[in-house]
Amino acid sequence: MSNMKERVVVFGDAIIAIILTIMVLELPIKYATNGELVWQTLFSAVGIYFISFCFVANLWFQTAYAFNRIEQVRNKSLVVYLFLLFALSLVPAATRILIEDTTKQTALIYGVLTLIVTMLMRRLITALTKQSISDKSLQKRRVDELNRQDMLSFIARIIILVIGLFQVHIALIIYLALPILAFLQNMVDQKEERFVDTLDKREQADYFADRNQIWGNTMKRYSHLLRDSFNEPKEKESQQWQDLMKEWLKKVDQEITMRQTALKNASPSEKVHLHQEIKRLEMQQSRLKERERHLKKSPFVHGKMTEQTPNKTNASKK
Known part of the structure; x- marks a missing residue:
């Protein structure tokens, strides 16, 4: 400071x-x-x-x-x-x-x-x-x-x-x-930002692009994060985010399967677009699997990742 x-x-x-x-x-x-x-x-x-x-x-x-x-x-x-x-x-x-x-x-x-x-x-x-x-x-x-x-x-x-x-x-x-509602919203934002700060720039972009699909809807995300803010000790955050990673990977797998199925009846121009989408999703899938491995190796310690975690997005502020 x-x-x-x-x-x-x-x-x-x-x-x-x-x-x-x-x-x-x-x-x-x-x-x-x-x-x-x-x-x-x-x-x-x-x-x-x-x-x-x-x-x-x-x-x-x-x-x-x-x-x-x-x-x-x-x-x-x-x-x-x-x-x-x-x-x-x-x-x-x-x-x-x-x-x-x-x-x-x-x-x-x-x-x-x-x-x-x-x-x-x-x-x-x-x-x-x-x-x-x-x-x-x-x-x-x-x-x-x-x-x-x-x-x-x-x-x-x-x-x-x-x-x-x-x-x-x-x-x-x-x-x-x-003010009570604003206070609760702040708790939700902080809880989410603790996880987002452990991701690199590309992973953060992927997360915000897929956030609604990962959580289901905004209210589900809000209620889940708020409940965890009140009930879960910091030592359990690593498991929470591992569970989120699994859900995220599941959604990406479903997206890949849907596009591979669509390839069968697609026109030549549509196939080009679908192949590009599949390639993008497979790269995202690879990044998520790597992140999941890091989470397992580097659990949260008092709300922060250990040194094995890749640099945060805001590392430039150090």
Whole structure:
């Protein structure tokens, strides 16, 4: 970690810690005329604080992971991060007014502020992710994926703002759910990236090209990776990825068989194309078998491959 990057990360961590402290210190403790604690008000205040806590904690988690994948902080990313921290520092004030007076107007203020913070955070993560990937094709694929997620996030936040103008408490429930869902998505992404980082450039391209076929569908991939993130110890990751390799090889074998069958009734021009496809798939099959052998010889040790594993895609960052 470079000295500048370390100072930026430590500075951000300090700001976020202060923000969380200020929010909890501003929780109102109200008493009735008879001296008894007003529990309803306290529970409501704690609930709104919990929403903001999840929001800030998720932001810290996502940015920390993104910064961890780079060696140096570029000036543009630093400027975006400082603007992000500035906007984030306003969250305690917005949380306080939302606690004191939960109305459509205060929900709108809170919603607009969290929208701004979320978009700045996602733009920063996209920039840091782009910086962390050296291969141009993989970089473009990942950035395009993040841009689609950013657009969906923006649309979702706008919809929540509209809902808040009519149903404040429903909007608050959704605001609570969003950071939790984003946190879970991050766990899934990290789990998958741990495996992808052990592949070389060509294998990574093959994986992302065949990802839906390997897993079956997006929801199956999401649920499987999320379940493994919670339930499986790191020592079992090697076996998990060996099982995935077997499934991947099975899909490739099926693709080769299908094209070989199609050759029987294909026209001359179609045969040329099918032979090219079979050759490509056989090369992929050979790479996967070699990778499977490496996985068996070089199991994960505390989440990383041993020295026998081929260089990672991002080795240039070392």
